Every structure is written in structure tokens, then in C-alpha cells.
Amino acid sequence: MAKSCCSTTEPQNPVKQTSCCSSTQVLQHETEQSEKTECCSSDATKSEAEDDCCSLTPVMANENTEKSSCCSSSVTTSNPVTISTDDCSREEFRVYGMDCPACAATIEKSLTSKENINEVHVNYSTGKMTVTSTEELEFESIQKQMKRLGFEVEPIKTNNNVKNYIIEGMDCGSCALTIENHLNTLPSVQHVQVNFSTGKMKIEHDNSPEEIVKEVSKAGFKASLITANRQSTSPTRANNQNGAVIFSGVLIALGFIGSYTGISTSLTTAMYAIAMIISGFKPVKSAYYAIRSRSLDMNVLMSAAAIGAAFLGEWLEGATVVWLFALGLNLQNRAIEKTRKSIRGLMELTPPEAWVKVGEDIIKKPVEDVSVNDVIIVKPGDRIPLDGEIIDGESSVNQAAITGESIPVDKGIGNLVYAGSINEHGSLTVNVTKLVEDTTIAKIIHLVEEAQEKKAPSEAFIDKFARIYTPVVFLLALLVMLVPPLVAFGTWEEWIYKGLMLLVIACPCALVISTPVAIVTALGNAAKHGVLIKGGTFLENAGSINAIAFDKTGTLTEGKPKVTDVVVFNDSEENLLSIARTLEEYSTHPIAKTVVQYAKEKGIQAKNGTNFRNLAGKGVQATINERTYSAGNIKLFAEIGTPMDTHLETIQRLQDEGKTIIIIGTSETILGVICVSDTIRKTTKLSIENLTKIGVKQVVMLTGDNEGTAKAIALEAGVNRHFSELLPEDKVEAIKQLQKEGYQVAMVGDGINDAPALATANLGIAMGGAGTDTAMETADIVLMADNLEQLPHTMKLSRKALRIIKQNIWFSLIVKAIALLLIFPGWLTLWIAVLSDTGAALIVILNALRLVRVKS
Template structure:
């Protein structure tokens, strides 16, 4: 127990006060945890700094002249992870490209190159896709290219005319010509992509479909070939449109903060782009407007709706000195705000960057499926060639029949639905969580959250408010007003959290301090001062026992209150006790409800770990109804408690403030920090961050994660069953090429739509 706490006989400390003292501790512990196979470490601060780099990018024209730089692009047209692999392999063959990473889930590409941006865009275009430089974090959308839609529609019309022509006296040559034109219109882009995929030694769905169409044409199955092309193009268009909706679930966050702000210059207001506003400038936000940049209120009072960042449903009152965040909504009064962060460093910018980074990280299930598909596809491709070549030599049946079966096998070989089953679900879930004030740092953490069986909570600042408050007042021989007035006078100049709680309570009740002098601090016991010519004291039981003050019946009350976890402040003179003020760290109302909701979503083992005394821990445990608790723990004892849960067979999450509980957060299978708004360390180091300073979003996070795992399993099983059914229908000759295409593209579309249900999961 430190001396400051001994002053009032308490070990209650506000963890928030020491947050800024240990920013490196958690980073160090996380790095030590890299060898823990159960733990996937969070992105480092070095990685997070790329937000700054990205936002510093200049215009297309400027970059086009530059060489030896890193660029970020949005790539349109990718509807399968094999597409991303094709682009990567194609660009790696270019000597001017140093490094390239294409992320299907987020639709982004990062590349280090020595040539111009225009040349990179042309190279991506040659591979059959469309790239656009992310030169501005507000302009990430690519204008929709309607030429692809027009090609699909026209191809479909020609296919219909050709089909109808076969029922009339239309020459076969003309019908086949319509089919050829339809194939060229609908199949040009996939064929071009297939060419670059083969050139870059990649076997993607474009290669398989192109081979199938060429094969169908070779044996005179023009209607079949045209149908394959049209269905494939239509399926790709629908898939791309659906996937883009999931990608936009995060890109829409960019629009939360306005692009311009009113900057105060003397008595004048000037509208200015947020990119041009420097730290220290004063901006004015009118009622109903969104706050454009992070800052501190210097004039005015208002309620601010922080739900876009934290997910909180209740607006937060803001006064002079309070922080405000870009993207939040000023509801009532006008505010003058001093800017504290540049546009690229705001909380909302960091959220966007971290979530995009999370979408690019593969979950274990996704990595396994990708590996499976890379083995499965070439095996089936070789098997298809074998079916075309060998059976006609040894068994009855024409060469054309077996060649057709081989083509069907080629189409069935495309594992698009299987490969797409996991990333779209993960992107949708992470997007949903971000919009509800929860940052999930990657698919791996999403999967762990869905498998949790036990959650351990720090007490102070997590289950409780972290700030002591007055819970009970017991006057003795005087009025409550008199007791509070004397206590306010004695405690006003003390910086101790207990004293501050007493002063705040007295102010709330409208009591002003009296005139006093000769204030003195009685180290580890309390304070004293002369008020109205008489010496008064405020302190712990030890102080008044040394003063030999008559406590009488109050002593039993004091003992009882202490056993319930209260810190006691006794007020009086040497000869006369005015009364007792009980102070305690209050349990958050949201904590009680959150723990109740956690049990409803299937977390039945909830543990509280605290360094506080047994009495306080017991009281908080009874109010929150945790499964069990451990008190008077040092940081290393919390680590032991986490390991014990893991040894019992639990997958464990630790919830804390992101800094003080660093060792336990690192040891747990999942580290969850709360109160991420304005806390850079928590945002950068925890696996999951609850942006609001309460636990109300934690049950939603667990529910969403479990739903995501459920949907991923549904997608995988559905994809495998459809694929197996199609394979089995080939040899009884019940499968046709166009049905094979429907089984592939249709299954992929169903998997995407099923994954998009995660965007709509609500609390």
C-alpha cells in the first residue's frame, strides 16, 4: 500500500491516471509473446504508422513523375482470391516492381515500384482488372465501369437470338456466328485474364473457364460454350457487386468526418479543407454539424453523439477542456475547438487504417482453405486432361463424349465458392464490429473470440468506473449539510482521489467550502485545518484512534462499511466526531448488464482479477455476479490466474485497460482493451478494442464472432457438397457445361450473400 493511499486508508487507485506512464510495457510483453502458439500478435506501431505515409501521398500527376516509391491502389474486378494471386504473379514478373501484395478481401494492392503509377495501372489492366491510385483517403471509390455490364447484356441477347433461331428456319451458319460474337463479347475479359494467369504460372478460374469454352467450340458445342461464357460473366458481375458492398462497409467510415471545417481567424470564419488545417488552429462547429478533426473544447458547451466511433447510444456532454473526435456529431451548442491532430492522425483515421489492415490478415481457416484450393485445383485440372485423353483408348465411347466430360471436370475444378467462403464472412463481420464501436484486429482474433469459453476481467476501470465516489454519509450529532461543508473545506486542497470524490460530492449537493487556515497533511492518515477557530480533521480510523477521539457506536458502522469494500473518511475534532463518509469505486451499470448478456450468448465462466482488497473484491463480485474472483493480485499473479484457466481447458480472453494489465492481456488467448477512444496504446496493442469506455459491446462481439464461425462453416460445407454433387453427376452424363457453371458461380454467389448476413447482425 503506497503512502498516498494510506492517507485515507485505501488501496483504491484510478488506473487512468497512470496510463500515460507505461506505453512501452505492453508492447514489450506482446513482443515476448510471439512464441506463444495460441496467440497471434497485434499489428505493431510501426505498421500503424503507414496511415501517415498513405495520407501523405500526392496527386496522380506528381507521383507519375516519381520513381522508387510505395503506392496503394484499389483494384476492381477481383471476385476470388485466385484473381489476387494472378495480379501479384503478373506484376512480380515486371523488373520495376520491388514488392507487391494484393488483398482480395479489402480489394487493395500495395506495391513498391520504380516505374510510374500510370505504368502500374496499365499492367493491372493487361491482367484484366482495373486499378486506381489511393491518392486521397476520401476518394477511394472507383467510378463504376459499365462496359462490363453492357457486354454481359449484349452477350445474353445474342445467346437468346441464337437459341430462338434454332427453332426457326435460320441458317446454322448465322446462328453459330451469333454465338461466336456472344463468346467474344462475354469472354474477352476472362480470356485476357486467363492469358496472364497462365503466363504468371497461376491456375485460376479464368483459365479453367476459357479452356472449357475453347474445348466446347472445338467439338462444335457452340450453344454450350456461349452459355458457359454468359453465365460465367453474369456470375462474376453479381459476385463483384456483392463483394463490393462488404468492402464499402469500411470505406463508408471515411465519409463520417467532413472534408472541410470553419477555421477561426480573429473574428472571421473561413471554410478550409481539413487536409490544410494545422495543429493549434481553432475551428468552429455549429449545432448539428459533424466535428471535422480531433481537438479540445476551448469555448462552448454541447452534447456530442460519439456513436459513429464508440457505438454509444447516449450523447456525451462536452465542456471546456474536454476532448472531441472527428466524425462525431455536435448536437446542440456551438463549439470552438483547438485542433490537436492532423487529419491523417485522427482517431477515425486510425480506426479505418486498423480495420483495413485487419481485413487483409488471413484467419487460420482462410489460410487452410487457400492451401487446400491450391492443391485441389491442379489435381482436378490434370485429372480432366486425363479423362479427355485416356478413356477413349481403353473403353467404349467416342473421343468427343470423353472430351466433353473432361470439359465439365475443368469447370467443376474451379473452387471459387470454397475459396471465397471465409474472407467475405470475415470482412463482413469486421465491418459490422467497426460500425458498432469494436475494433477486431484480424480474422484470427475473430475466430478466437467465437471460440471463447472464459473471460477474465480486471476490476478497477473495467467492471468499475475507476474513480471513487461517495456511497454513504452517516452524520453523528450534526446535520449532513454541516458534515459535508466541513469535509469540503478540509479536502479541497488535497489531490488524493478520495479527497476529490468528497469535494465533488459536496459540490453536487451545493455546499461551498468555509474559510480555513493552517492546512496540513498528516501523511498516511488524513488532513487537518483550523475552521471557525477550531481544529478539524478528516482522515482514516488510525488517525482518530491516535487522537483518542470517542467513536462510540460509529466504530461498528465503520468496521461494517470497510468489510463491504468502502474506504472511510471520518470528520471531526479531537473531542467530537461529526460523522463518517464512505467512499468506494462504483460498479458500472453497463458492466452488470454486459456480464448478464455474456452468459446469455454462451460465456458461462466469468472471472474477476483484482489487486484490490478482499472486502472490495467480494462486494464487486456479488454485484456483478461473476463466476469467481481473486483479490490482492500482483500483475504476475494475474498471469498465473490466466494460465490456470487455460490449464482447465478454457479458451480465455482478458479484458483490461490495455496498459496496466499488460502481462495478463498478453498471456490470454485474446487481449481485449476498453476505452480505445483517445488511447493510442490500447488501439495499437490489443487484439480487440472496445472503443467506448464500457463493456456493453462485448456480448455483441462474442455473438458476432460465433455467428461468423457458424456462417464460415456453412459456406465451406455448402461449397464442398455442391462440388461433390457436380463431380458425381459427370459420369452418369447428367451434368452439362452450363449446369456446371451454375453450380460454381451460383454457389459462390450464395456463399457471398450468406456471408453478407453478418453485416446486419445487431445487438
């Protein structure tokens, strides 16, 4: 059995060293022949006699310096040398601008040639680059070289002191602020951010996680460290809280009954006091730490109200206040937890282990230990543990969790599969293409959680309002308690009681919860339907959109055009197709790929071409047999001055039929025309009809195709308007024109070629995010499936979310206003004030949870 990589290895003999990423490497040269150890190299060979985890490639050597790739150390083998791997520098970077795997190979080759750089690995799929060097890397040097190649790069900073925790027991944003303020007083804490919506805390600290958990518990909350992207929930705490609420409620009921059945006042008071202590322990404890951290949260206000009631001798009312408060929090926590589970449920979709093929054996491994290019076996009925490419087997795969598609998709050799999807039937052999932290579902979870942490404009406004409202009402309560009795206007007891009611009314819980719960619920609903909305801001923006512009190719259409006609003017069809294949072979445009594929199917070979040029929005050029040939549209041939008069009628007729025309020729003559046509997606027409039904006034198509093609596609799709013959910058102008006309515009494209238009629009929507990392990074909203089915659902969901947010805000404000008005006539009691506050909070949460049930 092979030893595990990075285990300690021992020399087998003085010549053959098989160290595998051990802490020190001993390289000894006692003969003229030595071997170079290639640690964990994918393309090396391994001798049967060598019991080592690394693949070994023997290399004949002499007294010269050799480089060992193990841990990327540069070593000299002419004498016995011991080199510590601590001298190795290894850094990760994020690369922007790669559009195909060839770019990754170019970067690797270029950077490896630089002095002191031992190894460069670029992963095109994840956009990450790892550089290993014998010296400390200079970012400026790497950046300069990358810019020369046409790419942007930034270092990926990792901080092992930053940890994530789940926080239990928060019931509004003020609780999050209390925890932040308390932890910021600790010298070991550099930064802390608590997000009420997700129930998570991100903290940078030097002390142990146990100490952080202990400090959070002091503030009255429970923290659990998140490890390996998974967390466990503990029902014990919730059960304890339920028991405490029930027991204190029973005591209050017994005391109330006892006061009417002759039981002594001292006994009933004792029952009320015990009930207050049981229900009020957590709020008072949290209030203490809130005051210490200079926070004025609901625990402070409720604790003051309850203690004040007891001080006035109103033990029943004080106990009822605390019990209603505890009951309300319990119910709120349960309701809020439902919104958070929508995202946590995604984390449970991927199995923690995978069956990995190692030689002839199949071994179960944790997904964290599986590497790119490992081969995994997925049995029928199992969830796929990692993203990969099928190399053997056929099956139907249910990928609803990723794309929102309800119907399983047939998959076979060469197709991609995603972690979290279900293998319906048939065994699949899959080559892993992404690590567990880079899978599509991992990115979905990360992006949705980031979205939940970004505050929408309405949420940010409410938070600011609450921070002013609470202290103002608190100060007003103090004035109500002190000023009237001091001027002999009523008794102290009367005005203190009214002041305590004001303290309760000062709790802005319902108002603060009204927006984030609705947004988190809507984001979770969208994610379940295969739609990524990157924040509350974009959710609100989507609700106000009244015009949508679509890119044509690959969005409204299949994006898989077919060659329909080959019209030859001054050449043979075989030579025309050979020239066309030569010109289009280096282009990544879908139409170019179609022409190349058509030529291949006809058995046409490419010619030898040089000086390839890609002319954006026009076509391509290359030199073949010392002559410049072009393939493109009429604009291109008009620019190079090619006579076209005799062929214009034919070209115009083909264009009027809705076909895309690729003209092949030189500056002197046109050789012929290749016609390509695209087909409308099955879902396009229905999606556009549904968008119109929900109130989108303008549905617009943007395309670089000629007017004839654009008109034919627009008519078939059912759009209101179309703009044709557009360059990328022209699409931006089309978006601006719609905005000048007074529309709130969303742009729908593939997230790559349409990036400028996506950025210009009020809302950028990318399609097919499950297949492209760029789409997920570029747009504000991502439709994971490569179709438009979920777009009407997204618009409908966002509009309903906006309505619910407005309902919640108005309801919260009206309840507060009524309660304030009822205080001074004496119509409001303390326990009714608490009931109105906690009840209002519960109602707005339940109202927001209606978004869970919004369906396509």
C-alpha cells in the same frame, strides 16, 4: 495578410531577416544588434510591422554563434553566411511507455540537451516524436538516451514509393494472386500485395502510377490510385459490364430461338460466337496474363472450357458457359462490394474541409492543412472534421460512428470530440489535438483494414487447400481427356467434354470466398457498432470463448470512486487530509486522484514532500518534514511493521461494507483511514446477464481490492467468481488458473494497467479505445465506448460468423463433390457445371452478408 508558412521570403532590411523555412537562409550581421527568427513558434510574439507567417521573438545578440530554429539549422551570425536547409536532418520515431503528458516534456528536455539536436517535439496523444538535428541522427544514441529515461523508441520509416490502389473486378483470391504474379515480373516493382477482401493493392514501385494502372488493366482489372485517404468509385466500368452481359445474353437467346425457327446454322453459330467474344474477352485476357505469370486461376479454367466447347462444335454450350460465368462474376462483384463498403463508408464520415479561425476571420481549409492547436468552428448539424477539445460552446454530439453509442452525448468546455461525429445543435469552438491522419476514426479505419488483411486460420487453410486442389483437378482433367481415348475406351469427343467439365469443377471460387467474405462482413458490422476486431483470428477466437475475466475498476465499475468516510485515529482531520494529498498528488491511480480532489474541495493544502515512491499494488510513500509517511493497504503497513491491532476491527468493518480503505500513517503509528467506494456501471449487470444467455459459462471479476469490497461488488454485478487482493502479476496467474480449468478465456480491461493479463488471455479486450491510443494498440478487440454494452454483441456476432463460415465451407465442398460424382454417369452438362460453380459462389456470399444484419 500574413504570408503562408514555408513561402519564399525576402529580406526587409540588412538587420531584420524574416526567412520562413525557405530553401536557403541568408543571415547577416551588420550591427551589434541582430534578431533571431523563431519560425512558426507557438509561444513567440509578432510585431505588427513584420509581415511574416512566423511568430518572431527578438533576442539581443552579440558576435557569438546563434541557433535559428527555422528548419533547425545551426548558424553563425558574425559574418554573412548562406546555409542550405538540405543539411537539416529530421526524423520521426514511435515512443512506447509514456503514461502522461509530463513524460513527453521529460523526453523533449532530455534530448534537446544533447549536442547537435536542435528541436524535439513529442506528441503524447499520438505517441510520435520528431527530432531535428544539424547532423545525421544516430538511432543507437537516441535509443540509449530513451532507455535511460525508461521509454522504448523505434524509427518510423516512410517510403514515398509505396502506394495504395483500389482494384475493381476481382471475384476471388486467385485474381489477387494473378495480379501479384504479373506485377512481380516488372523490374520497376519491388514489392506488391493484393488483398481480395478489401479490394486494395499496396505496391512499392519506381515507375508512374499510370503505368501500374495500365499493367493491371492488361490483366483484366481496373486500378485507381488512393490519394489523401480518399478514393472515388467509377460506376462506368460496372455499367459497361452490365451492358455486355445483357447484350451477349440476348444474342444467345436469339440464337437458341433461331435454331428452332429455321434460321441457318451459320447465323446462329455467329450469334453464339459474338456472345462468347463479348462475355469472354475479359476472362481470356486475364487467363493470358495468368498463364504468363504461372498462375492457374478460374479465368484459365473457364477460358479453356469455353474454347474447348467451341472446338467440339458445342457453340451454344460454350457461349452459355462464358455468359453464365460473366453473369456470376457480375453478381459476385456487386455482393462483395457491399462488404467492402462497410469500411469505405467510414472514410466518408469525416468532412474534407474545416472552418478554421484565423485571427478574427473564419477560413475554410482542407483538413490535411489544419495543424494541432488550430482552432476550428463546428456549426450545428455539421460533422466534426478533426479530433479536439471544446474551448467554447455546448452541444449534444452523436458519436455513434466512433463508439457505437446510439444516444448523443452532451459535450461542453473541456470535453473531447472526435472526427466523424455529428454536432447535433449549438456552435462549438474546438482546439485541434490531432492531425487528420492521427484522428481516432483514421486509426479505426487503419486498424480495421489491417485486420481484413490478416488471414484467419480457417482462411489460411482454405487458401492452401485451394492451391493444391486446383492443379490436382486440372491434371486430373488432362488425364481424363487423354488416357481413356488412347486406350480406346470411348471417343475423344466424349472424354474431352468430361475433361472440360472437370476444368470447370476445378474452380475453387465458392470455397475460397466462403471465409474472407464472412470475416470482412463481420469486421465491418463490428466497426459500425463501435467495436474494433483486429483480425479474423481474433474474430474466430471470440466465437470459442466460454469464460470472461473482467478487471473491476473502470470496467465493471465507473472508475470514478468517491470519498465516503474519513476516520481519524491519532491526528486531526485537516492534517490527515493534508498528508494524504501530499502523498497521493503524484500518483495517477484513480483512487489517488479522488483523495486529492476531495482534499482540494475541502481547501486543504499539500505539504512539502520529497523522495516519493510508488509501491505497485500496495501504496505510496514520501518524506514529509524528515519523516517517512505512507498511504496504502494493510499489506504495506504490515511490511513496514506498523502496529495495527487496535484499529483492525474498525478497518475490517469498513472493508466488509465494500469500501476501499486507504490507511495513512508511519512505521510507528496509524494516523487514520480514508474510505473510497466505486459504483457499478449502469450497463454492467445487463451485459453480464446477456453474456450468460449467449453461452459464456464463467464471468469472473479480478481486483486488487480487499475481499470485502470484491465480494460486495461481485454480488451486485452478478459475476460467477471473483479474485481479490491481486497484484498485476496475480491477475496473470488468475487467467492461467481459468485456462488450466479448461476454459477459453477473454480478459476485459483498460488496455494499460492490465496489459500482462490481456496478453496472457486467449483474447484481450480493451475498453474505452476512443479515449486512449494505448488501448487501441494493446488489445485484440477494442470496445470504443467506455462501457460494456457492445461486448455481448461482439460475442454474438463472432459466434454467428463462425457458424456461417462453417456452413459456407461445407456447402462449397458438398456442391463440388456432387458435381464430380455426376460427371462420369454423363448427368452433368458443361453449362450446369458453370452454374453450380458461380451459383455456389454467389450463395456463400449472400449467406455471409447475413452478418450485416446482426444487431445489438
